[in-house]
Amino acid sequence: MQRRNFLTRLMLAGGAFTLGPACGRRINLEQTESSEANGDLSLITGNRITEPERQIPVLAETDVLVIGGGPSGAAAAIAASRTGAETWLVERYNHLGGLWTGGLVLPLLSTHGVDKENNRRQVIYGIGGEMSQRLKAVGMSIDEINPVIDPEAAKYVIEEMAREAGVKVLYHTWCANVIMDGPTIQGIFVENKSGRMALLAKVVIDCTGDGDIFHWAGDSYDLMKYHIGLVHRLGNVDRIDTGKPGYQPMSLGEPTPVPGVGWVNMRGKDDQNGVDALTLSELQTEYRLKIWEDVQKIRQTPGHEKVFLLDTASQLGVRVSRILEGEYRLSLEDSMTYKSFDDVIGICGAWTTMLYKGKRVAPAQRPMWQIPYRSLLPKKTENLLVAGRCFSYERDLVEDGRIIGTALITGHGAGAAAGLAIKERESVKNIDADKLKKLLKAQGAWLG
Template structure:
């Protein structure tokens, strides 16, 4: 069943709710039984200054930033690659990095990272087109996921394998130490403060001790298990609650598809309706970084929990079945898809929201009026030209009570509406870089991230190419 977003929601994107009833392929197993695990010694794998748990966009940026400041930095990642949802989740459409005037406001690590990709591994509007409101130009780029509200934006698509390779080289060059196939499982706590984390691996449970921990798991796994206050208020009809596994088809002609979509809107609408009637959950194809590869970032499913293993399994089963159904239907009915073949299903499930930190500060809807936070660590474009640029405070990365931890990425402290853009890849790079810099400075001075002077963080961010509001830049100079 398709739900229509209402109320405070800004995105009118189709989602599909699966009721926790007979519609389920698998039913969660509930038992009241427990077993007692005997106490055991956990080997200490390593000690470091900064431990980053999670190698997604935020974690990669944090590890590079911390290591570049001289901190011995370790990066735990459960998969065999870096980049998280931007690579393993096939979120290769990198959302807006420019504001509505065309100014590049998400810079620093993000700008360097994308600039290091080979030219044939990234596609998007040229710099001179950013901010253009020319109707024809905006219409052309709107079909290619790079123009919104009649304005061209810097929203490129990129090759996930080149993004993986580039992220790995940046981490190694910075001097950080990646550790793959290592799942951060439990925090190591001492007196209400983080002192490291226990991870699971083929060697069993092992621990890494650190002066500062960066929880970049995306779901707040470590700070949640440490007892930090969290929130999860979000509307199930919202795209930002939904989950799915993305996929790509090869052997397509996306220019032919786009010509038909733009030139025959009634046929396109009928095609989507027939797909829904045939398969229930059905989605449209998006462009990628090359013409012969199509990207599917849905259908988006709601009614599932991103922190329940039975629900995660259900979504994977449904998504992979839908991939096969889409392939058959697109081959038969979509221009440009007659020779399509399944190129890749994402190795990582596309989770948009699980839980969020309750921090010392937060990004709230009231802050979309252009106000500048005194402890600003970055600037995000707003959702539409109706709003002004949004100042992201350092306090949004700091737990309200627990010490020794920073929490960048999609689980940072914010309200549900602000989460709709703070969860995006560029914003995760932005908050991750800030967390890495703050973690390195805190570790070097043997103080908690909460005690770190914000001006020192801001000066370091400016030195590393981050854009801050003019008022903050002037005070930090």
């Protein structure tokens, strides 16, 4: 228990690195707090360890640096790179798409919302819309509203779009901390098979889903404990012998673009901490065991012998964890009342029934809603933008704030804003909202 507390404290401590006043930019990075040791036991005091000073190579100095290659990070990097800004994207796994692909969370929600004339219409355009169109074009998307896609096709399509845009993708790399100079984020430390190194940037975009970057940078946020699941897929769900004696129907998940393959969602309990490594490890083991046992039960049910476990997701399904307390926090009220913003960066739809003012409002009746640029901006840190499921919204909007459509919209907005800031040599906090809207429209976004 003591060790668990110790580890959790280290994780929560944040511990950003700051540049010492007398230090050059590339070397002598002065460390103010550390989170790991270098094998020297004399550096351990109680339950803290002083990491020895060391020199870290700088891998690159870039215009825009995106951390996390999920829907938000991919959209952000593509949008920034398309403006001509040199853009790097750091991703810990071996693919883009985040939970959408590696998490096997296949439906792109929410592509549609209700306009003021009461028509349910498409709202997802821009880079997210392009991804959706390309998936359709390769035959790996089913359904017009909230399409369900194939994860391998999406990995391919998103990577192609990033490659075409000239994004420099650094896979198999974990962002381990930020490098601060006062309120300005200078870059990040990463760890990978080549060792520890730094990446410096003029603008950084936090697309980690869990807000790792704004956490280390010392910005305020709300830590929401919520449902964590592990999605899996079943094969041969179309090879059921319904005539077999003893047959009874079993739940085989939802259809996917690949015939015979079903995807199975998992809810989890409602108070799980998505940024506690021990919790994540325990859940991973528990869920894998449960899925295996569930599938054996299906296979032992007459008529279902050919069904098999195709795969479990490579990314554990954290629905939400840290939510930024940004310059503006969107609320359910905003989303239900067509609230409009001068600095709108995109329009989102609605996918689920919400309780609003005592009434249950179904998706087919729910208004489309705007996202303001200010909800991507942390209050404290300069040169940092936040997109994806950790951008700034109230808890009552979590069901809409955390989904793929919203991640694509906020990612596109953040990437375009970063590109504009580079072009105009302006801080992301001061860019002109009209110029941003013009750029977003030129990049295919729909702003209402």
